[in-house]
Amino acid sequence: MSARRRLASLLLAAAVALPGAAAASDTIREFDSQAQRDRYYELLEELRCLVCQNQSLASSDADLAGDLRDEVYRLVVTEHRSNEAAIDFLVQRYGDFVLYRPPVQPSTWLLWFGPLIMLVFGGGTLAFVVRRRRAATDPELSEDEHARAQRLLSGDDEVS
Amino acid sequence: MRLRYVVPLGIFVILAAFLAYGLTRDPREVPSPLIGKPVPAFELPTVHDGSARFSPQDLRGQVWLLNVWATWCVSCRQEHAVLMEAANEHGLRIVGLDYKDERPEAIDWLARRGDPYAVTAFDKPGRVGIDLGVYGVPETYVIDADGVIRHKVIGPVTRDKLTERIVPLVRELQGAAS
Numbered sequence: 001m002s003a004r005r006r007l008a009s010l011l012l013a014a015a016v017a018l019p020g021a022a023a024a025s026d027t028i029r030e031f032d033s034q035a036q037r038d039r040y041y042e043l044l045e046e047l048r049c050l051v052c053q054n055q056s057l058a059s060s061d062a063d064l065a066g067d068l069r070d071e072v073y074r075l076v077v078t079e080h081r082s083n084e085a086a087i088d089f090l091v092q093r094y095g096d097f098v099l100y101r102p103p104v105q106p107s108t109w110l111l112w113f114g115p116l117i118m119l120v121f122g123g124g125t126l127a128f129v130v131r132r133r134r135a136a137t138d139p140e141l142s143e144d145e146h147a148r149a150q151r152l153l154s155g156d157d158e159v160s
Numbered sequence: 161m162r163l164r165y166v167v168p169l170g171i172f173v174i175l176a177a178f179l180a181y182g183l184t185r186d187p188r189e190v191p192s193p194l195i196g197k198p199v200p201a202f203e204l205p206t207v208h209d210g211s212a213r214f215s216p217q218d219l220r221g222q223v224w225l226l227n228v229w230a231t232w233c234v235s236c237r238q239e240h241a242v243l244m245e246a247a248n249e250h251g252l253r254i255v256g257l258d259y260k261d262e263r264p265e266a267i268d269w270l271a272r273r274g275d276p277y278a279v280t281a282f283d284k285p286g287r288v289g290i291d292l293g294v295y296g297v298p299e300t301y302v303i304d305a306d307g308v309i310r311h312k313v314i315g316p317v318t319r320d321k322l323t324e325r326i327v328p329l330v331r332e333l334q335g336a337a338s
Contacts, residue, residue: 050190050295050296051295051296053187053188063260064286064295067286067290068290071290091193092193093193093194093290093291093292093293094190094192094193094293094295095190095191095192095193095293096193097190097191
């Protein structure tokens with residue numbers, strides 16, 4: 001029973017680990033250092049595949065994604081270029097669309113600042129509504145009521 | 161008080177209008193950053209002759225189409241008839257770029273279906289395709305006499321796109337060149 005359970009947990013661990021390992025494992029890559037390796041895989045996560053548009057270069061199985069991974073590898077590892085150089089290479093050919101994090105420019109202002117504008121607008125509306133409602137539900141106490149509340153609070157009178 | 165109903169309704173209408181507009185757009189058509197830029201330099205063997213070379217430089221001074229295709233590409237079959245028409249009836253100069261393909265199959269395809277191309281460059285590794293920003297075959301570029309990319313069609317060139325967009329553009333560019 002315990003052997004079987006151990007096998008089961010092993011299989012589970014393999015199943016969890018495999019998708020990560022399978023991504024972009026079509027070619028065996030060699031790196032000079034762990035840092036370089038991390039840089040390469042981080043880049044692939046940041047770049048979008050144009051064929052299956054909601055996948056990154058790291059996770060896409062498309063033929064073109066494989067070719068583009070080769071290009072990124074060539075630039076970053078073989079030619080020791082910077083991340084920016086690799087990103088520029090792709091943007092020059094495929095446009096800003098390859099970036100999962102689009103640059104801040106006039107055409108993307110709405111995208112970047114829209115949520116903030118919505119937040120300010122929503123917060124303002126909320127504050128306005130709450131204040132108005134409070135004003136509407138806060139009845140003024142009459143003289144008598146005020147005196148009675150005073151008495152109740154000081155505790156020297158029983159509730160009548 | 162009336163405002164309380166008008167404002168959400170207004171927001172809804174604006175949102176619906178944006179979403180409706182979004183539905184009319186094709187998310188697969190990613191605008192190419194290469195439009196208005198010179199066609200990337202390359203030199204490739206041709207499909208029919210491994211020792212012959214084609215370079216975009218060869219067509220300086222002419223207006224031409226660069227059509228990226230492959231025998232494994234299904235919609236290229238559909239597009240082929242339109243390209244034949246473009247070459248034979250409209251007299252357009254089309255250069256093929258056979259992308260990630262096998263040479264014998266490409267030669268066979270052209271022999272059987274007809275060859276609309278003035279010349280077909282052979283890009284087996286797909287490197288030139290990357291320089292051109294190709295991500296889905298077929299793709300077609302309109303290139304002017306100065307070697308500048310003026311227009312790009314992603315996906316098959318349909319008869320409508322040919323007669324309404326490409327032919328008028330080519331005539332206009334030819335007029336500007338001469």
